[in-house]
Amino acid sequence: MDMRLQISPGMLRSEFVSKITELSGQDINLCYQCGKCSAGCPMSFVMDLLPNQIIHSVQLGLTEDVIRSRTPWLCASCLVCTVRCPKGIDIASVMEAVRQISLRKSEDFIDLAGLERGTLAELPAIALVSGFRKLTG
Ligand code: SF4
Ligand code: SF4
Incomplete structure (x- = not known):
């Protein structure tokens, strides 16, 4: 190659x-x-x-x-x-x-709906905020 x-x-x-x-x-x-x-x-x-x-x-x-x-x-x-x-x-x-x-x-890097509750509780807050910003921006 x-x-x-x-x-x-x-x-x-x-x-x-x-x-x-x-x-x-x-x-x-x-x-x-x-x-x-x-x-x-x-x-x-x-x-x-x-x-x-x-x-x-x-x-x-x-x-x-x-x-x-x-x-x-x-x-x-x-x-x-x-x-x-x-x-x-x-x-x-x-x-x-x-x-x-x-x-x-606005690409999907985090599928918030697909995450389990336990994972959501452990994720760094900034990761979730960036996901929400993508959905609302
Ligand atoms: S890239 Fe620069 S600002 Fe970011 S963590 Fe490394 S040293 Fe710090
Ligand atoms: S310290 Fe500055 S000049 Fe050196 S590699 Fe990093 S960005 Fe480039």
Whole structure:
């Protein structure tokens, strides 16, 4: 199987990249992949894409990879990445922008009606709130 990644000018200048830039107010193209954000992230051990990989994927316009990633939802908004970035990129704001774009797509990531009472009682409140926001937004 050919695993090469095809990058096109359209992907690099996609609406997704513009929207992330607009919502976060960050110039993600300043990132030079030093990895300092990921090295300090307290949630990196459960992330499928590390914070620097999210930034890199946004740079490349890999919309689906970013939207499908669990990382923005596991981000604790602690700002460690933001203060560590030598390029002054507010990575936490980029994570928030990804969450906003994802919610606006109104896709079903949580089927609230299908969850059992016991599961509902144990879920983090923010997971339920995000589900409700999708249904009411
Ligand atoms: S704000 Fe999110 S991505 Fe950044 S260090 Fe904290 S948990 Fe990790
Ligand atoms: S710390 Fe900043 S420059 Fe380094 S990888 Fe993370 S976002 Fe990029």
